[in-house]
Amino acid sequence: MSFLNPIALWGLLAISIPILIHLWNGKRGQTVAWAAMDFLSTVESRVSKGFNLENWLVLILRILLLVLLVFLLAQLTVLSGSGQKEKKVAHVIYGDQPLWEEFRFEIQQALERDESVILAGNPLSNITTLESLFESEWNTNSQLQTTLDKLPRGLDSLVFYVPNSASELTSRYFSLPVSPTIQLSQVAPVSKSILIKTQSTQNFKINETGVLDSVATEGGDMAEYDLSEDIQVWVQNSELEKEFIQAALESISEVYGIRFQFTDQMDSASLVFSNERLPKMESEKLYFVSNVITDSESSNQIILPDSLTFTDSELIRNGQLPEFIIENFLAHQGIVPKSSPLEISQLESRFLVKPAGREAGQANPNEWLFLLFLGTIGIERFFAMKQGI
Numbered sequence: 001m002s003f004l005n006p007i008a009l010w011g012l013l014a015i016s017i018p019i020l021i022h023l024w025n026g027k028r029g030q031t032v033a034w035a036a037m038d039f040l041s042t043v044e045s046r047v048s049k050g051f052n053l054e055n056w057l058v059l060i061l062r063i064l065l066l067v068l069l070v071f072l073l074a075q076l077t078v079l080s081g082s083g084q085k086e087k088k089v090a091h092v093i094y095g096d097q098p099l100w101e102e103f104r105f106e107i108q109q110a111l112e113r114d115e116s117v118i119l120a121g122n123p124l125s126n127i128t129t130l131e132s133l134f135e136s137e138w139n140t141n142s143q144l145q146t147t148l149d150k151l152p153r154g155l156d157s158l159v160f161y162v163p164n165s166a167s168e169l170t171s172r173y174f175s176l177p178v179s180p181t182i183q184l185s186q187v188a189p190v191s192k193s194i195l196i197k198t199q200s201t202q203n204f205k206i207n208e209t210g211v212l213d214s215v216a217t218e219g220g221d222m223a224e225y226d227l228s229e230d231i232q233v234w235v236q237n238s239e240l241e242k243e244f245i246q247a248a249l250e251s252i253s254e255v256y257g258i259r260f261q262f263t264d265q266m267d268s269a270s271l272v273f274s275n276e277r278l279p280k281m282e283s284e285k286l287y288f289v290s291n292v293i294t295d296s297e298s299s300n301q302i303i304l305p306d307s308l309t310f311t312d313s314e315l316i317r318n319g320q321l322p323e324f325i326i327e328n329f330l331a332h333q334g335i336v337p338k339s340s341p342l343e344i345s346q347l348e349s350r351f352l353v354k355p356a357g358r359e360a361g362q363a364n365p366n367e368w369l370f371l372l373f374l375g376t377i378g379i380e381r382f383f384a385m386k387q388g389i
Contacts, residue, residue, distance in 0.1 A: 004075035011070040018062040022055065055387065061380035068373040076365055087156040090116040092147060092180075093127075095163040096138040099185055103161050106183065107133065110159070120147040145174055159183060162347065169347075175354040182347050196225045196335065200257020225335055230261040234269035236276070237290065241308040245273055248321040256326065271329065275307065286332040288325070302328050 003009065091110045093099065100107070108130050110117050119125040119136055124147045127133045151158070160180040162169070164187060196204045233249065235242050249260040263269055270284070275291045283300060290304040290313075306312040308321070315321045 002077050003071075004077060006074060008070060008074040011073065012067065014066050014070075015063050018059060018066070022059045058380060058383045058387065061376055061383065065373065065376050065380060068369055068376060072366060072369050072373065076369065088116075088152065088154055089113075089157040089159065090118060090151055090155055091159045091161065092118050092120055092151070093133075093161045094120040094144055094147075095161065095185070097134065098187060099161060099163050100133055102185055102187065103183055104130065106159075107161075116152060118147065118151070120144055124150055144169065148174060148176055151177060153177075157181065161185075163187070169350065173350050173352055175352050177354065179353050180351055182344050184344055184347065196227060198227050198257035199259050204256060225333065227258050227333075230259045231271055232263045232269040233260045233271045233273070234263055234266040236266075236272075236274040237308060238275065241273075241275065241290065244308050244310070244313075244316050244321065248325055251322040252326050255322075258326070273308075286329055288328075300332055 089110070091107065093103075093107070107117060107127075111127070111130065117127040117133070119127055119133065119138070121139045125136050127136070155178050158176060158178050158180045161183045162185065164185040198204060235245055237245065246262075253259050260271070266272060270286065272278070272285055272287045274287065274289050277289060277292060278287065281287055281298065281301060283298075285300065287301045288304065289301060291307045292303055293305045304313070304315075306314070308316060310316050313321070315324050
């Protein structure tokens with residue numbers, strides 16, 4: 001048994017207050033008038049002093065009220081077993097072999113301390129030795145949120161190893177049971193030059209810094225990716241949202257020469273916009289689902305918690321919707337449009353702590369203490385009013 005606020009235990013000294021009050025009232029005595037009192041002589045009239053049984057019950061109940069109140073303020077906590085709770089720490093590795101090499105020493109120390117080491121993936125891999133880690137195979141399509149959802153319950157600490165590349169984290173936000181300690185790779189991302197053919201007179205490439213730039217080059221047939229055909233788009237959103245989506249796609253066409261064509265048939269579309277969950281999703285399509293607050297279930301489903309309107313969407317207010325659409329579309333096509341370095345502050349803002357339920361091994365008796373406190377008040381008032389004290 002322990003207390004989160006032990007200084008409040010000094011309040012137990014207040015127990016002496018009801019005891020002193022009861023002793024003073026008992027010493028002073030109390031005149032009780034009754035019907036035939038006027039017919040008694042002065043000698044026969046006596047003052048009754050002392051406590052009866054119900055007086056003592058009221059005293060005990062008032063002392064109990066003070067004890068319960070102090071315990072509630074001190075936040076009583078009871079640990080099961082020996083009372084010593086061993087801290088549970090998990091290490092999540094989200095990256096391939098260069099990341100393992102960089103944090104080799106930290107991972108080895110975690111294994112020696114018998115802490116859980118997990119290689120992200122679906123299914124995730126529990127690492128028991130450093131050798132087994134380097135024998136593992138990294139799945140580049142690993143969904144980080146899927147791994148985080150399968151972490152052991154009751155974690156006290158989470159260490160997260162991640163490459164220094166914005167393109168590695170496909171979702172904007174991730175939910176965790178505890179706030180993570182982030183180990184960010186110091187190796188800056190390097191992207192090879194990738195040539196992309198569009199309907200524009202110029203081709204585009206992802207240069208060595210990972211930025212999508214226009215480039216004047218001949219021989220467009222040598223491009224590694226061909227986006228010169230019209231991309232079919234199906235929109236299920238409201239008319240107001242559709243206007244903003246259409247404006248964003250027109251902006252992409254004007255800058256990059258990637259043309260979009262709206263269709264009434266979702267089966268023929270490569271790009272799907274909707275403001276509600278769709279019952280069936282195809283892996284070759286990219287889905288933008290707005291006005292839905294939930295975690296993304298697959299890599300080709302982009303969740304936007306707000307409606308795509310100027311009032312609700314920060315992407316639209318900041319003029320970032322075209323950039324957001326093209327980045328996710330190119331990533332879905334296997335083209336990484338941007339691989340910029342990350343900062344720990346950027347990463348921390350993308351992790352949302354969602355506390356898990358109370359662990360089975362730990363009891364919190366404060367709810368029961370509060371109910372007992374209320375019940376004791378009722379009983380004390382009943383006896384006090386009955387005795388007129």
